[in-house]
Amino acid sequence: MKKAYEQEIEMWNRVFEECIxxxxxxxxxxxxxxxxxxxxxxxxxxxxxxxxxxxTELV
Structure with missing residues (x-):
């Protein structure tokens, strides 16, 4: 389960990496x-x- 969760995090990081x-x-x-x-x-x-x-967390 943890691997799937980490894959989801990586996917959303890629999706939003170009967002301002x-x-x-x-x-x-x-x-x-x-x-x-x-x-x-x-x-x-x-x-x-x-x-x-x-x-609401800003990275």
Missing amino acids: LVDLRNLDLKVEPMFDEALKLFAEKTTKILDFGCG
Whole structure:
């Protein structure tokens, strides 16, 4: 299992290696009005989630 996990990390590192990181913490961002409702509905109907690593850590 660890090897598969490491392969996934390597794959996503390749995918994002050319991306330019942007620090959004000091920006006033707004989401669509129905975003919270969509998340609530999604959470109620979903039993499995694939997390693509949308964390806040800047490398």
